[in-house]
Amino acid sequence: MSTNIISNTSEWTFELIERYHNEIARVAANYGLDTYPNQIEIITAEQMMDAYSSVGLPVGYHHWSFGKQFLSTEKRYRRGQMGLAYEIVINSNPCIAYLMEENTMMMQALVIAHAAYGHNSFFKGNYLFKTWTNADSIIDYLVFARNYIAECEQRYGHEEVELILDSCHALMNYGVDRYKRPSPLSLQQEQARQQEREEYLQSQVNDLWRTVPSRVTPAGKKVRARFPEEPQENLLYFVEKNAPMLEPWQREVVRIVRKIAQYFYPQRQTQVMNEGWATFWHYTILNTLYDEGLVNDGFMIEFLQSHANVLTQPPYFSKYYSGINPYALGFAMMSDIRRMCENPTDEDREWFPQLAGSDWVKSLDFAMRNFKDESFISQYLSPKVIRDLKLFSVLDDDARSQLEITSIHEERGYRTIRQALADQYNLGSREPNIQVWSVDRGGDRSLTLRHTQYNRRPLHGDTAGEVMRHLARLWGFTVRLETLSEEGGVELLHECVNEKRRH
Amino acid sequence: MAQIIDRRLNGKNKSAINRQRFIKRFKGQIKKAVSDAVAGRSITDMESGEKISIPTKDISEPEFSHGSGGSREMIHPGNVDFIPGDQVDRPSGGGGKGNQASNDGEGEDDFAFELSRDEFLNFFFEDLELPDLVKTRLTTLVKQKSVRAGYTSDGNPSNINVVRSLKGALGRRIALSSPHLAGVRELEAELKQLVADGAGESPRALEIEEEILRLRGKIRAIPFIDTFDLRYNNRVPRPQPSTQAVMFCLMDVSGSMDEARKDIAKRFFILLYLFLTRTYEKIDLVFIRHHTVAKEVDEEDFFHSRESGGTVVSSALELMRDIIAERYPTADWNIYAAQASDGDNWNDDSPICRDLLLGSIMPLVQYFAYIEITPELHQSLWLEYLTVKSACPNFAMQHIESQADIYPVFRELFKKQTA
Numbered sequence: 001m002s003t004n005i006i007s008n009t010s011e012w013t014f015e016l017i018e019r020y021h022n023e024i025a026r027v028a029a030n031y032g033l034d035t036y037p038n039q040i041e042i043i044t045a046e047q048m049m050d051a052y053s054s055v056g057l058p059v060g061y062h063h064w065s066f067g068k069q070f071l072s073t074e075k076r077y078r079r080g081q082m083g084l085a086y087e088i089v090i091n092s093n094p095c096i097a098y099l100m101e102e103n104t105m106m107m108q109a110l111v112i113a114h115a116a117y118g119h120n121s122f123f124k125g126n127y128l129f130k131t132w133t134n135a136d137s138i139i140d141y142l143v144f145a146r147n148y149i150a151e152c153e154q155r156y157g158h159e160e161v162e163l164i165l166d167s168c169h170a171l172m173n174y175g176v177d178r179y180k181r182p183s184p185l186s187l188q189q190e191q192a193r194q195q196e197r198e199e200y201l202q203s204q205v206n207d208l209w210r211t212v213p214s215r216v217t218p219a220g221k222k223v224r225a226r227f228p229e230e231p232q233e234n235l236l237y238f239v240e241k242n243a244p245m246l247e248p249w250q251r252e253v254v255r256i257v258r259k260i261a262q263y264f265y266p267q268r269q270t271q272v273m274n275e276g277w278a279t280f281w282h283y284t285i286l287n288t289l290y291d292e293g294l295v296n297d298g299f300m301i302e303f304l305q306s307h308a309n310v311l312t313q314p315p316y317f318s319k320y321y322s323g324i325n326p327y328a329l330g331f332a333m334m335s336d337i338r339r340m341c342e343n344p345t346d347e348d349r350e351w352f353p354q355l356a357g358s359d360w361v362k363s364l365d366f367a368m369r370n371f372k373d374e375s376f377i378s379q380y381l382s383p384k385v386i387r388d389l390k391l392f393s394v395l396d397d398d399a400r401s402q403l404e405i406t407s408i409h410e411e412r413g414y415r416t417i418r419q420a421l422a423d424q425y426n427l428g429s430r431e432p433n434i435q436v437w438s439v440d441r442g443g444d445r446s447l448t449l450r451h452t453q454y455n456r457r458p459l460h461g462d463t464a465g466e467v468m469r470h471l472a473r474l475w476g477f478t479v480r481l482e483t484l485s486e487e488g489g490v491e492l493l494h495e496c497v498n499e500k501r502r503h
Numbered sequence: 504m505a506q507i508i509d510r511r512l513n514g515k516n517k518s519a520i521n522r523q524r525f526i527k528r529f530k531g532q533i534k535k536a537v538s539d540a541v542a543g544r545s546i547t548d549m550e551s552g553e554k555i556s557i558p559t560k561d562i563s564e565p566e567f568s569h570g571s572g573g574s575r576e577m578i579h580p581g582n583v584d585f586i587p588g589d590q591v592d593r594p595s596g597g598g599g600k601g602n603q604a605s606n607d608g609e610g611e612d613d614f615a616f617e618l619s620r621d622e623f624l625n626f627f628f629e630d631l632e633l634p635d636l637v638k639t640r641l642t643t644l645v646k647q648k649s650v651r652a653g654y655t656s657d658g659n660p661s662n663i664n665v666v667r668s669l670k671g672a673l674g675r676r677i678a679l680s681s682p683h684l685a686g687v688r689e690l691e692a693e694l695k696q697l698v699a700d701g702a703g704e705s706p707r708a709l710e711i712e713e714e715i716l717r718l719r720g721k722i723r724a725i726p727f728i729d730t731f732d733l734r735y736n737n738r739v740p741r742p743q744p745s746t747q748a749v750m751f752c753l754m755d756v757s758g759s760m761d762e763a764r765k766d767i768a769k770r771f772f773i774l775l776y777l778f779l780t781r782t783y784e785k786i787d788l789v790f791i792r793h794h795t796v797a798k799e800v801d802e803e804d805f806f807h808s809r810e811s812g813g814t815v816v817s818s819a820l821e822l823m824r825d826i827i828a829e830r831y832p833t834a835d836w837n838i839y840a841a842q843a844s845d846g847d848n849w850n851d852d853s854p855i856c857r858d859l860l861l862g863s864i865m866p867l868v869q870y871f872a873y874i875e876i877t878p879e880l881h882q883s884l885w886l887e888y889l890t891v892k893s894a895c896p897n898f899a900m901q902h903i904e905s906q907a908d909i910y911p912v913f914r915e916l917f918k919k920q921t922a
Contacts, residue, residue: 014507014509017507018507021505021507025505037505037506038505038506039505039506039508040505040506040507040508041507041508041509041510042507042508042509042510042511043510043511043513044511046516047510047511047513047517049518050516050517050518053518053521054517054518054521062520062521062524063521063524064521064524064525064527064528064529065521065525065564066518066521067518067520067521067522067523067524067525067526068525068562068614070518070521070522070525071522071525071614071616071617072614072616074616074617075615075616075617078617094506098510101511116505158524162524162528166564169564170564170565170566171566172566173566173567174567313580313581314581315580315581315583316579316580316581316582317581317583318581321579321581324578324579324580389580389581390580390581390582390583391578391579391580391582392578392579392582392585393576393577393578393579394576394577394578394579394591395574395575395576396574396575396576396577396593397573397574397575398571398572398573398574399574402590402591402592402593403590403591403592403593404588404589404590404591405585405586405587405588405589405590405591406576406587407587408582408585408586408587409582410587412587413587417578420576420577420578421578423576424577424578431567431568431569432567432568432569434567451567453573454573455573455574455575456572456573456574457569457570457572457573457574457575458569458570458571458572458573459567459568459569459570460567460568460569460570461570462565463563463565463566463567463568464565464567466565467565467566467567470565
């Protein structure tokens with residue numbers, strides 16, 4: 001047996017990385033993981049900090065907020081308050097995974113299994129990534145974006161560009177399409193040209209700012225055509241297309257920020273699944289290597305320690321508690337799906353008849369492909385996981401003086417906990433629901449946003465005010481923010497009067 | 504299928520630009536933090552980087568988020584003994600409200616980060632310039648060094664280049680004598696022939712001998728060296744900026760200067776020193792302390808040894824004047840002086856100080872800065888110095904009371920002068 005062991009030392013070399021990679025690739029292929037080609041890059045800790053501060057993008061435009069991120073990462077790292085993440089992986093084709101030079105051989109193997117096969121296959125297979133991100137062209141787009149913005153900075157001064165970027169960043173989370181789906185790629189390409197033409201025509205007859213003649217109803221009451229006809233969820237898109245005062249280059253900058261926001265949107269929606277999936281696979285793959293006698297006991301002990309660290313879930317009363325650890329929850333659920341397929345109990349048969357006894361590789365693959373965090377939890381969170389994690393739900397209602405424990409890990413609580421947890425991962429309820437409500441085309445050109453309250457939760461007043469100022473900068477005219485309460489009352493929250501006119 | 508790439512040799516400072524952007528953007532806040540740091544920190548930190556913190560709210564990036572209130576159901580792990588229907592008090596600090604539990608406990612009010620030494624000093628010295636620096640530059644341009652630039656045909660005798668001149672002379676001699684020499688050789692050959700033919704006494708032979716003598720005479724008449732041959736070493740003056748400065752630190756160490764005041768004075772001196780290090784390659788420091796008599800001491804003694812007694816400021820000024828005359832010719836040195844005192848002086852001495860400054864010191868120095876560290880009213884020295892100030896634009900005086908005053912004072916003293 002011992003002759004098969006790949007290495008006995010914790011030092012890594014390029015040859016060893018290659019050998020480990022080959023073994024991991026072989027095992028992953030046996031489990032049917034479908035991935036983009038891998039590009040594994042060895043980097044230093046400093047470079048890792050750089051990668052960190054550019055939100056993991058290998059190429060990024062320049063902005064002070066990345067500098068701020070870098071400074072705080074650097075400070076915490078230098079003082080030892082924070083270890084750097086072991087890995088960063090980029091959803092691109094080929095899929096770029098970074099290995100840090102400081103890591104041990106075991107850690108490099110773990111990262112390869114986790115990032116280059118776990119995350120990579122998730123990026124390639126999950127429907128959200130397939131729909132919303134284009135792994136083939138993202139690097140090219142980022143290069144384009146950086147060059148474009150650098151060019152704008154040269155031409156218009158970097159302060160000008162920075163102002164626009166600041167404002168766009170404030171609205172970045174509202175620069176994504178949530179509900180609308182793009183049409184399939186081939187059709188999309190086909191439409192691209194047509195759309196171009198259409199846009200050109202529209203720019204010729206941009207009837208948006210032509211004062212619309214008001215129709216006179218028989219009763220003599222003026223009725224104005226509503227604009228937009230329906231509320232718009234993608235604020236940056238709306239700004240890009242409709243803001244009256246933006247220069248063409250400013251629209252392009254808005255578009256760049258919006259595109260990047262959209263690129264990251266699937267990642268924000270699949271944190272639990274993505275990490276759970278990658279963690280499940282590094283665990284499974286490395287254990288397979290161990291079973292095959294390719295790695296020794298020392299390797300496994302070191303591995304299990306790191307693995308356990310990643311999965312630590314402090315209980316709610318711990319001072320280290322900071323919410324549910326997505327690695328722990330995701331790994332527990334992924335492992336539980338496998339368990340239910342292989343060794344179902346009666347409870348599992350009752351709850352998950354479709355899983356019990358099925359091929360676990362296929363069932364997991366199906367789960368990975370077709371869900372996001374919210375739907376994944378509401379579909380697959382099993383009573384056993386709820387019991388293992390001892391989940392309970394707390395109702396915080398400002399109308400009451402105390403919190404109420406509504407459900408715990410018991411028979412009558414499973415469904416409500418599952419529902420509440422799924423809801424917790426629903427970006428739609430985590431982020432305030434704010435949409436473009438109307439534009440006063442015939443009047444002062446003011447833009448009105450409407451916040452629709454959910455569970456009576458109000459907006460954070462201070463930050464909302466600041467964001468509105470950013471929006472006013474982009475829009476160029478007065479902007480308003482209304483809130484629609486659950487009882488149906490509408491209240492004006494903020495108004496930024498902007499009389500800026502350019503000649 | 505997989506490519507393994509070693510990127511370690513790629514640049515690691517991809518974030519440098521973003522970092523600069525950040526610093527540039529929050530210049531105002533960082534400046535203030537630097538100013539506070541100067542007031543509050545010990546001198547030894549000045550030469551190192553600095554930890555700077557600026558209020559988080561100034562640099563936050565706003566986004567729409569939920570405020571507290573409303574109703575929400577949260578799932579937490581690790582239930583111990585809750586059962587449905589339990590009522591619990593809200594944790595203090597609003598846990599369970601707000602955005603994320605993690606945001607509550609931390610209370611990060613300030614965003615802290617490190618400035619490198621250079622960045623720190625740059626902020627510190629930002630838009631400061633030594634007064635009359637332009638003038639200083641111009642004056643230092645006048646100082647010139649002569650450098651070799653080949654040879655010239657006229658010059659003063661002490662610059663004669665002997666080798667070069669003699670080479671020229673030799674060449675000239677060879678050139679001028681060669682036609683005559685050729686004639687001589689020809690005639691000698693003919694004479695030899697005549698002698699061999701037995702016609703050595705013929706008139707032709709005599710004629711030839713005469714001719715040879717004439718030609719040899721001509722050759723002898725060629726001067727060994729002519730003024731025409733002289734070559735002189737040529738030197739041209741090239742302007743050379745002076746890169747050295749001397750800084751005189753003058754301090755009153757009489758009994759009335761207590762430790763706190765000395766500390767303030769020290770900070771002031773060090774700031775001046777730091778500033779000079781950025782302008783000059785080489786800086787000499789001269790420490791002169793005085794009570795009734797002045798003494799040149801080393802830095803350690805300057806700040807730390809204790810003295811007592813009365814105060815005669817002019818003693819220090821006299822010593823400074825003498826040291827300048829002895830060791831620091833103004834052609835080579837940019838002279839700066841900083842004087843710290845509590846304002847005490849023997850009354851009759853103050854006019855002497857004024858005259859010393861006006862008469863023999865101010866013309867020599869680039870800059871003279873006087874700070875008076877006292878919470879009390881000004882005394883005679885201050886009043887006399889006021890006249891100096893009105894007479895000399897390169898004299899500055901300031902009154903400071905506490906440690907926190909130093910930085911603004913420093914700026915005031917050395918603030919950029921509009922040309």
